[in-house]
Amino acid sequence: MTEHNKYSKNISDDLIKKYNIGGPYYTSYPVLSEWSNNFSCQDFDSALKTLCTSKNNNPSFLYIHFPFCAKQCYYCICNSIITQGHRETQQYLKCLLHDIDLLLGFFKKYSFTPNFKMIHLGGGTPNLMNEHEFDTLIEKIKTFVKIEDINEFVIEIDPRTVTKEKLKYYSKKGINRLSFGIQDFDPNVQKAINRIQSPETVKQLLSPEIKKLFKNINFDIIYGLPLQTKKSFRQTMKIVTEINPDRITLLKYAHTPNIRKHQNFIQEKDLPNYIEGQRMFIETADYLLDNGYEHIGIDHFAKHHDTLTKATKDKTLWRNFVGFTPGGTHNIIGIGPTSTSSFNNFYVQNVYLLSEYYDSVNKNKFPVLRGYELNKDDLIRREIINTIICYGILTFEDIENTFGINFNNYFKHEISMLDNLINDGFLLLDTKSITVTLTGRIFVRHICKIFDKKYSKEENIYRISGP
Secondary structure, three states: OOHHHOHHHHOOHHHHHHOOOOOOOOOOOOOHHHOEOOOOHHHHHHHHHHHHHOOOOOOEEEEEEEOEEOOOOOOOOOOOEEOOOOHHHHHHHHHHHHHHHHHHHHHHHOOOOOOEEEEEEEEOOHHHOOHHHHHHHHHHHHOOOOHHHOOEEEEEEOHHHOOHHHHHHHHHOOOOEEEEEEEOOOHHHHHHHOOOOOHHHHHHHOOHHHHOOOOEEEEEEEEOOOOOOHHHHHHHHHHHHHHOOOEEEEEEOOOOOOOOHHHHHOOHHHOOOHHHHHHHHHHHHHHHHHOOEEEEEOOEEEEOOOHHHHHHHHOOOEEEOOEEEOOOOOEEEEEOOOOEEEEOOEEEEEOOOHHHHHHHHHOOOOOEEEEEEOOHHHHHHHHHHHHHHHHOEEEHHHHHHHHOOOHHHHOHHHHHOOHHHHHOOOEEEOOOEEEEOHHHHHOHHHHHHHOOOOOOOOOOOOOOOOO
16 A cells, blocks of 8 residues: 555544444444344244245355353453353253254255355354364264355354364364454453463464465454553554464454443443544554555455455455355354344344253244344345445446336435535545545445435434344
C-alpha cells in the first residue's frame, strides 16, 4: 500500500466521533435479534424440507459447536462452558452424535445428500477433545462427508491447550486449516483478560514443519481490550506479522457485562476510549497492508495467495456467521448449542443452554430456539448488503436482473439518505452504481445500514443479542 492512500491519512478524529453509532456487523440480514422466538421445531422441519427437495444442491458449510473451555477468558462473548475433565465432554459428544443422526435421518427421508465443501469446528475450545473423542466425531462426519473433497476443514485452536503432536494428528485426520485464538501478546493485557500465552509458545507450535501441514492459518486478534494502548498493540501486531499467518481476523472487543457476567472482571476504566480503539484498528489496517495482507472487508485480512483474496477476485466471497468464506458456500448447517443455520430463505438458531440442548435432542427433536423466514424484500436487501461488504461496489443492474425490480425506484428513499455518507467521502454514487471509497471501507457498515429496513431508522438502536 503506497503512502498516499493509507487509511489513516483520510480519517480524522471528528469523523470517528461522528460515526460512534452502534450497528450490526452483518453476518446475517436480518440480524439475529430480529429472528422470531416463535419459530418452532415444526417450522425448522418445513424449512429443512425445502432444502432437501430443492433441485439446486449448492456447496454447503457444516458448522459443529464444541462449547467447552479449560479456563474462562474474561473478554469472551462465545457460548462456552468451563470444564476440567472429560465426563462432561463425553456426555456432550454422545448427544452431538445423536443430533447428527437426527439430521442424517431427515436427509435420508428425502433422499438428499448435502454437498458439504467446508467444515468448521468452533467453540469453546474444540481442541480440548481427546483423540478418542475426536476420532469418534471424525468417523461420524465421514459417514456423510468425503473429507478428501472438503475445500476447508477448520478447527479453532487455543494455543495454551494444544501440542505440536496434536496439530500433526489433526493434519492426519483431514484438518487443513487452523484458527488460533491469540487476541493480544502484551503480558499486562493477557493478565487483565485471564489468557496468558507467550509469543514463544505460539512460535514453537507453528514451526515450519507444522506450517507445511496446513493450507491456511488464521489468527484472531482483538482490539479495544483492557490496558491496550496504541503502542502496545503495535508491538502485538509486529509479533503477529513475524509469525506470518495467512489470515488475520481483527475483531473489536464488545463490553457487555450485563449479558456476559464474566466480563465484570474487566474494569471499564481500563478500556481504551472509543477514539483510541478505532485508531488501533485504522493504524493496524495500514500496517497489515504494508506487510503483504489485503483488506478483505470489515475485520478480515488475508495474504495475496489466500483463498479469501482469490474469492474476492472470482466473485465467490460470502459473509456468514463465522465471518468471510470463499467458495460460494451460502448454505450453512449448524450443529450444537447456539449454532446457526442458513439455507434457502431461512435462518435458524439452536438453544443456548446445554440442559435444553440435551432435553430436545434426547426427545428426537431438533434443538430450535428461534428462526426467520426471509421474504423477497429481505433477500434483496441481504444481497445488497453482502455485495457492498464483499466487493465494495454495487451495480444496480445486477440487482434488477436478479430480483426483477427497478433499483432507483425501489430504493428511492435509501438513495436520498446517502448524501451525508457521500459528503463524508465514504462512497461515490451515480445512476447505475454505488462504489465504496478507501475511507468508506472503514465505515462500510454504516453504508450497509442505509439498506437495513430497521436499523436505518435513528429511533431503532442496535443491541447485541446473545447468552
